[in-house]
Amino acid sequence: MNRLNPTLPLVFDTRELSRRPGSMLEMRRTVPAPDDLGDIDVIGIPPGQPIELELRLESVAEGVLVTGSAHATATGACVRCLDPMTRHVGGHFQELFAYADRATHHREVAAEDEDDDDEVYELVGDLFDLEPVLRDAVVPAMPFQPVCRSDCPGLCSECGAHLADDLTHHHEQLDPRWAALQNIATPPAASPSVTSQQSNQEKRN
Numbered sequence: 001m002n003r004l005n006p007t008l009p010l011v012f013d014t015r016e017l018s019r020r021p022g023s024m025l026e027m028r029r030t031v032p033a034p035d036d037l038g039d040i041d042v043i044g045i046p047p048g049q050p051i052e053l054e055l056r057l058e059s060v061a062e063g064v065l066v067t068g069s070a071h072a073t074a075t076g077a078c079v080r081c082l083d084p085m086t087r088h089v090g091g092h093f094q095e096l097f098a099y100a101d102r103a104t105h106h107r108e109v110a111a112e113d114e115d116d117d118d119e120v121y122e123l124v125g126d127l128f129d130l131e132p133v134l135r136d137a138v139v140p141a142m143p144f145q146p147v148c149r150s151d152c153p154g155l156c157s158e159c160g161a162h163l164a165d166d167l168t169h170h171h172e173q174l175d176p177r178w179a180a181l182q183n184i185a186t187p188p189a190a191s192p193s194v195t196s197q198q199s200n201q202e203k204r205n
Ligand SMILES: [Zn+2]
Pocket: 078, 079, 080, 081, 082, 083, 147, 148, 149, 152, 153, 154
């Protein structure tokens, strides 16, 4: 594995944590969001936007167990009314960063057991890179179809008016083509007299 740059905001140093299993270290850090955290056109955390991290590092026999949470403000557009919107996003995670020799062992075991495709994160010296863990925790926490509010009325399907600004908005006159479509859409079962006349005629013929 490549060396990690300890000055990167998502690279953490475990040097202060004793290697004795059971030792613990808690920390908070505010980091700038990395690139491509979500889809900014739908909803995502803009690069550089602060992400509040709370971490607990725990020494275990295999390496360092990292438990924590990430909180940030995502930016996007409402899928109904297209207004810009922001949404608080929180994600939780727990991952083992294995000592290098243990990680190698893990991979050998995983290679024998094809069902086990768990990714093994690895300590690089005393350092670990939280970015992939952060990404896996935060991206699925963002809504697929963000709405500015749960009862957002969206846009008028006929003229595109912003309905939240004008709750009484409606169109007095139905488009004649639309009215014709409505007649076609009325199922024959809704007019039983016509149906019975038709079937009587068929019998006579
Ligand atoms: Zn909306």
